[in-house]
Amino acid sequence: MNSHEIVSRLKLSEKMALKYPRVCAAIDLDAILSNMRSMHDNLKPETKMIAVIKTDGYGFGAVPIAKMLETEDYIWGYASATVEEAMELRDNGVVKPILILGYTFPFSYDTLIDNEIRPAVFRYDQLEQLEERALLKAKTGWNGKVKVHIAVDTSMSRIGVRPDDEGAAFVAKALSMKYIEVEGIFTHFARADEKDLTDAISKKDIFASFIERVEKENNCRIPLHHCANSASIIQIPQAQMDMVRAGVTMYGMKPSEDVPTDKVKIGPALGLYSHIAYIKDVPAGVPVSYGGTFVTDKPTRMATVPVGYGDGYPRSLSNKGYVLIHGKKAPILGRVCMDQFMVDVSDIPEALENDEVTLIGWSGDSHISIEELGDLSGRFNYELACDLNPRIPRLYIRG
Incomplete structure (x- = not known):
């Protein structure tokens, strides 16, 4: 990102943290x-x-x-x-x-x-x-x-x-x-x-x-x-x-991977952000979320993100999706719930409660695209965008 993008991103983060801490879709x-x-x-x-x-x-x-x-x-x-x-x-x-x-x-x-x-x-x-x-x-x-x-x-x-x-x-x-x-x-x-x-x-x-x-x-x-x-x-x-x-x-989404992107410049227009609601340390052998489909195999530091399939975030990302925190990947642990899911922040010691979570978009120099999230969830990109429901507030950005 260039300096203008970094400044805009910081201002956006401040707006979201103040007004939409649970979840926000930033529309450029x-x-x-x-x-x-x-x-x-x-x-x-x-x-x-x-x-x-x-x-x-x-x-x-x-x-x-x-x-x-x-x-x-x-x-x-x-x-x-x-x-x-x-x-x-x-x-x-x-x-x-x-x-x-x-x-x-x-x-x-x-x-x-x-x-x-x-x-x-x-x-x-x-x-x-x-x-x-x-x-x-x-x-x-x-x-x-x-x-x-x-x-x-x-x-x-x-x-x-x-x-x-x-x-x-x-x-x-x-x-x-x-x-x-x-x-x-x-x-x-x-x-x-x-x-x-x-x-x-x-x-x-x-x-x-x-x-x-x-x-x-x-x-x-x-x-x-x-x-x-x-x-x-x-x-x-x-x-x-x-x-x-x-x-x-x-x-800003691709019709498919087969459509070339060199003829027409298309840029992403969506970011999806939340904040960490809770952090806890658990020992090995602890089941996570419904059904216990994930069990910790070592001491694990987990963060709860207050977003779920009730917002349109795919349940199919359970145990295979990830978010970005401080520019680093935090894998999803267990099943995505209706209103919350858990991620592993063991390798992100600087992560604190109330820190920003990037579900789609930029975090530092790292990026997760809607196409990647669609692939991980078994959906295609614009199905995923259409499923982000009205419970998610939209923050519109110009200039």
Whole structure:
């Protein structure tokens, strides 16, 4: 770390110790902004970006991130998974477009229309019910259209129309509706984060051919074509189209180990910290935590950390994970409990009660990444980030 990082880290530590001693997730908004700009630098200047901030911004905090990105011209808008997530953004003053990537249930159609939230559409009943709700609003003086994005299934077998005759008929129907405006059409890659990109590129070509077909058949140009996810932004330039969707990489996490990191500079944006609650010395032969899955084989100095799987810290780290204290590794002993776990500080004699514990991030010159923690716990990095629940306070850092 350079001197600026060291000073910032000391200030952060002081803030956490005073306000959030039990546990705190430190979110570096500058790093997120830098990651977005770095990705945009890898695109054509006219290519717009969607910031994917579903699941509360992958656990990082959707509202603070969206508010920060509102002034970035290249950001078209945001993507969420549910109408509730979209409305949290609207209720907090976010005005850019919001696209819901999954299925939206009919109970929320009035809310969507009133707040100009874009649903993904792929079922005829969606079109009919959205048209019906819009017609009722038109009778009360509303004179807009419901903007939608058509989901096309090329890879995932999840949601979306197939790129075939039936899918083309659905697109034609959507384009014919009086109160519906087809603003976009999109697909999602299942294998863009692999070394062999043959599958992703072939699915991009299928998607592009389908768009060409439906636009020709309907004598139109759908304004926004998009298919590129985080991995594609980095390594499939031909998938840019009109817009790309930045997800995991905006948070400084790798899509996978197979995605190169030399083309786009991505920096971590998350630190997870706690403090030692208690230190005790125990002799050999003492079982630790539930089930006694670890028994000391020598006199051991143990520290209790007041964090557990109730916070989203993985129970699967039991007996194999570690934390950093004074820049040194402290192995986890026994099972991680709901609210606490124990670590071995026998080799860290300077460790004292109330000292800082690094679960993710820097401690002195040592670092534990979310990728490493994911590997140790049998999860992948952004699953781990999403599982850090609201009981963990977030401390947002800028400047």
